[in-house]
Amino acid sequence: MTANLITLLVLLPVALAAVLAMTGRRAPGLSRGISLAGVAVLLVVSVGLLLGGQGDTPQVIELGSWAAPFGIVWVFDRLSGLMVVLTSIIAMLSLLYAVRRDEDSAGPHFHALFQAQLFGLNGAFLTGDLFNLFVFFEVLLLASYGLLLHGNGRKRTRAGFHYVVVNLIGSTLFLFAVGALYGTVGSLNLADITLKLPQIAPDAVPIVTTAIFLLFTVFLIKGAAFPLYLWLPGAYGYASIPVAALFAIMTKVGLYSVLRVDSVMLSGNTIGGLVETTALIAPWLLWLGLITLLLAALGVVAGRTLRRQVAYLIVASVGTILIALGLVTGSERELAISGALYYWIHTTVLSAGFFLLAGLLMRHRPEAGDGIEAAPPMPHAVLVGSLFFAYAIAMAGLPPLTGFFGKVMILAAAVESPLMAPIFAVVLISGLIMVIALARTGSRLFYQSQATPGHPAHSTPRDARTPMPGLALSIAPLAIATVMVVGAQPLSDWLETTAVQITTPSGYLEAVMPDGILLPETAPGKFGQDYPDYEGGKH
Amino acid sequence: MTNLAISLLIGVLTGAGVYLVLRAQTFPVVLGLTLMSYGVNLFLFTMGRLHTAAPAVVGATEQSADPLPQALVLTAIVIAFAMTAFVIVLALKARAALGNDHVDGTHIPQADRVIDRRREPRA
Numbered sequence: 001m002t003a004n005l006i007t008l009l010v011l012l013p014v015a016l017a018a019v020l021a022m023t024g025r026r027a028p029g030l031s032r033g034i035s036l037a038g039v040a041v042l043l044v045v046s047v048g049l050l051l052g053g054q055g056d057t058p059q060v061i062e063l064g065s066w067a068a069p070f071g072i073v074w075v076f077d078r079l080s081g082l083m084v085v086l087t088s089i090i091a092m093l094s095l096l097y098a099v100r101r102d103e104d105s106a107g108p109h110f111h112a113l114f115q116a117q118l119f120g121l122n123g124a125f126l127t128g129d130l131f132n133l134f135v136f137f138e139v140l141l142l143a144s145y146g147l148l149l150h151g152n153g154r155k156r157t158r159a160g161f162h163y164v165v166v167n168l169i170g171s172t173l174f175l176f177a178v179g180a181l182y183g184t185v186g187s188l189n190l191a192d193i194t195l196k197l198p199q200i201a202p203d204a205v206p207i208v209t210t211a212i213f214l215l216f217t218v219f220l221i222k223g224a225a226f227p228l229y230l231w232l233p234g235a236y237g238y239a240s241i242p243v244a245a246l247f248a249i250m251t252k253v254g255l256y257s258v259l260r261v262d263s264v265m266l267s268g269n270t271i272g273g274l275v276e277t278t279a280l281i282a283p284w285l286l287w288l289g290l291i292t293l294l295l296a297a298l299g300v301v302a303g304r305t306l307r308r309q310v311a312y313l314i315v316a317s318v319g320t321i322l323i324a325l326g327l328v329t330g331s332e333r334e335l336a337i338s339g340a341l342y343y344w345i346h347t348t349v350l351s352a353g354f355f356l357l358a359g360l361l362m363r364h365r366p367e368a369g370d371g372i373e374a375a376p377p378m379p380h381a382v383l384v385g386s387l388f389f390a391y392a393i394a395m396a397g398l399p400p401l402t403g404f405f406g407k408v409m410i411l412a413a414a415v416e417s418p419l420m421a422p423i424f425a426v427v428l429i430s431g432l433i434m435v436i437a438l439a440r441t442g443s444r445l446f447y448q449s450q451a452t453p454g455h456p457a458h459s460t461p462r463d464a465r466t467p468m469p470g471l472a473l474s475i476a477p478l479a480i481a482t483v484m485v486v487g488a489q490p491l492s493d494w495l496e497t498t499a500v501q502i503t504t505p506s507g508y509l510e511a512v513m514p515d516g517i518l519l520p521e522t523a524p525g526k527f528g529q530d531y532p533d534y535e536g537g538k539h
Numbered sequence: 540m541t542n543l544a545i546s547l548l549i550g551v552l553t554g555a556g557v558y559l560v561l562r563a564q565t566f567p568v569v570l571g572l573t574l575m576s577y578g579v580n581l582f583l584f585t586m587g588r589l590h591t592a593a594p595a596v597v598g599a600t601e602q603s604a605d606p607l608p609q610a611l612v613l614t615a616i617v618i619a620f621a622m623t624a625f626v627i628v629l630a631l632k633a634r635a636a637l638g639n640d641h642v643d644g645t646h647i648p649q650a651d652r653v654i655d656r657r658r659e660p661r662a
Binding site: 168 | 560565568572575576578579580582583585586587588607608611614615618621622625626629630632633636637642643644
């Protein structure tokens with residue numbers, strides 16, 4: 001039953017995408033209903049599975065009942081469960097917004113693409129096989145290309161072309177990495193590769209090391225880390241509002257892959273007994289995270305529309321999470337990962353909400369849109385301004401909202417690090433820069449809202465009763481953030497248990513490969529005897 | 540010898556692809572992406588090692604080829620094909636929407652300027 005429910009998380013969206021591709025043009029109302037019902041089911045099932053404790057030990061789904069290294073496996077543990085829940089929450093928010101604001105009717109296939117995107121996202125979070133991960137990346141990217149161009153627009157087309165080309169190059173690199181790993185290690189299953197890594201021939205060690213670095217380069221392209229984040233502000237800054245909100249989870253796919261592959265495959269492992277892999281990638285993550293965070297903070301200052309600023313805030317959050325993932329010193333790693341996960345939930349939900357708020361602004365400031373410039377006063381300026389204020393302090397990491405707690409947890413884990421000084425300096429200074437930038441934005445948007453030359457004070461009739469559909473949807477993420485603050489203790493306890501599960505990969509390996517050796521260092525050399533007839537890629 | 544030829548071919552395809560992707564017009568970029576995908580497909584295929592007269596059936600001959608890279612390369616070809624079709628449509632759309640085929644949509648090619656000047660009425 002559990003296995004069926006986990007499979008449902010991936011299969012329901014793809015089935016709905018097929019149905020919606022047929023109904024999208026003929027029955028728009030029905031399509032909306034189907035799409036919303038599908039996301040609601042995903043939300044209920046994923047939350048139910050996670051709260052039901054299904055991820056406490058990794059649940060393995062063997063597709064076609066083929067045992068682990070031979071068939072593709074999907075693994076549902078706390079990390080992937082959390083990611084699927086986050087995806088469902090974001091999807092629910094942006095879908096409700098699209099329906100409420102009638103943004104889905106700009107093209108006939110919005111809902112089909114939306115469900116295809118969810119299919120790719122959930123699949124990428126659940127799979128335990130590198131080539132399957134590649135395929136799900138392609139599924140979610142192809143759907144995202146369609147969604148990004150939803151509703152047309154010249155700038156959107158241009159940004160879309162950059163986004164597509166960058167991601168196609170990333171896919172090519174991914175294939176090179178996967179091919180090189182298969183050619184040398186002889187497997188594509190993440191757990192199987194982990195077990196076989198210490199036993200590869202010494203002459204293959206440089207190839208495997210290169211392949212691993214290539215793999216992480218690809219993940220960092222998807223995750224938008226320096227110097228590969230330049231595609232993101234354009235793509236997110238010009239996408240339509242519900243699409244931009246959904247894309248808040250897209251960079252997290254890259255970060256999830258970094259965390260998953262690093263914790264399972266590299267931690268405590270060696271390549272051919274020659275290269276220690278525990279700290280192979282982590283220092284790079286740390287330094288790239290620091291640079292990303294600093295440059296993204298400057299990007300927030302330079303952004304001239306609110307959407308572009310939010311896009312840079314997403315890049316900044318990627319930097320912050322990378323810093324946390326780059327901390328590898330002993331028990332601090334668990335603290336760092338649980339802090340990173342807290343920050344992860346916070347930034348995903350709130351940046352989606354921030355995009356929805358930018359959508360409200362755009363609709364009610366027809367002269368300036370979300371441009372950071374003075375415009376005639378908008379209806380409900382006090383309410384929208386207060387919401388902006390709440391989002392700004394949360395995203396910049398000021399107390400009392402979630403961004404502050406996430407950063408405190410990450411900084412607390414960094415105290416023991418030899419790089420404590422640069423980490424503290426960069427995190428705090430970039431936080432200050434973002435506060436200044438958002439304060440400037442807020443004062444331009446809400447205080448200088450007088451008539452400007454060329455713009456009459458009241459070009460359109462406005463009063464306080466102007467309806468604002470979708471207002472509740474930009475309040476909902478703040479409510480989630482408030483719950484995260486009030487329930488910070490139980491939530492961070494839960495996340496710490498999750499972090500322990502992530503940092504002890506033996507549980508994952510045992511679940512996927514029950515007949516393989518438990519840990520490479522406990523019984524080296526035993527692996528080949530378990531499958532005497534299987535030669536892998538070694539010819 | 541075959542190994543060397545195949546490796547050189549992968550290198551040339553990928554190198555040409557990288558060069559073309561760095562061009563400023565959309566058509567060479569699309570061609571470059573295609574060449575890169577050819578390069579990587581060939582690379583994936585050779586990851587099963589090169590054999591002659593070795594079908595991917597265990598027991599049919601003394602040495603059997605690894606079928607998995609062949610399956611991978613089929614998947615990769617299908618995906619690359621779909622992506623190429625999509626990028627071509629997108630490039631055409633960008634050409635129509637932006638009025639030129641520069642990747643940033645901002646460049647006015649020199650040739651067009653010359654033509655425009657000829658069309659201007661001479662004072």
